[in-house]
Amino acid sequence: MTNIALLPSSSHILPGGRLEIIVAEKRYTRMVKDSLTSGDGFAMCMINENKESEEVKKIPAIATHVRIIDFNALEGGLLIITVEGIQKIRLLSIEIDPDGLLIGEFKPYLEWIYVPVDDGNVSLREKLKLFYSSMPEIGALYNEPKYNDISWICQRWIEALPIEVKYKQLLITQDTTKLTIRFLKKLLDYEYYE
Known part of the structure; x- marks a missing residue:
């Protein structure tokens, strides 16, 4: 079991998916810098759009480990990053760093295997x-x-x-x-x- 930084988001990503994200908060800028330095990535957690400010216990157990595949600095210290989903993970526990960044202990979760498209789908x-x-x-x-x-x-x-x-x-x-x-x-x- 390992620890990983968490980004709760109303934009959802799963393995094989790609997503552009604008990063504004200092804690998430630190997360991006750490991710780029270590190459470890971070995890995106699904939350409902109208519940972004809800407490930690509302974060679902299954998240997606992502890696940054592109990034650009914008004016005002903002970053725009493109992430790609690597694998589903199960969060076992969550802690909060002093700057508010969520850190989760996790283990890998079952992946869906390749299934060819057929006439029925x-x-x-x-x-x-x-x-x-x-x-x-x-x-x-x-x-x-x-x-x-x-x-x-x-x-x-x-x-x-x-x-x-x-x-x-x-x-x-x-x-x-x-x-x-x-x-x-x-x-x-x-x-x-x-």
């Missing part, structure tokens, strides 16, 4: 392509999207959909993508009937 891939073409700032983050892997596709939908964190956590804690595929098909495919 090809619509999820096609709708993700449409989503990325309508949101080019998100689609541009992926040089080589893994459109043949339904696990990758499911995780991108979980990141993007505006559903409560407890439901996202329920989906990502499953051993396989089966429940997520069923959920997404019911949500996105009007013609889908089980």
Whole structure:
């Protein structure tokens, strides 16, 4: 078990995902500098958009270990970083540094394996392509999207959909993508009937 800096965020990322973040607070600037120096990355924790100021005990158990793949300094001491999800982790405990940075003890969590897209779920891939073409700032983050892997596709939908964190956590804690595929098909495919 190891310790890792935590960034609670209403922008969600899972393994294989990419996200741009603006870093303003000193504690998170320190986290970014430490991450770049050590190469260890940090963990992003899912929180609901309207609950960003809630206490530590509201942070869900499953987070995503990320690494910084790009960064730029902005005016006023702000940083913009691009992170990539590496793996899901389970938080075992959380401590607070004197400057307010959260540090979590964690262990790796089960990853979804590669599953090829088949005729039954090809619509999820096609709708993700449409989503990325309508949101080019998100689609541009992926040089080589893994459109043949339904696990990758499911995780991108979980990141993007505006559903409560407890439901996202329920989906990502499953051993396989089966429940997520069923959920997404019911949500996105009007013609889908089980």
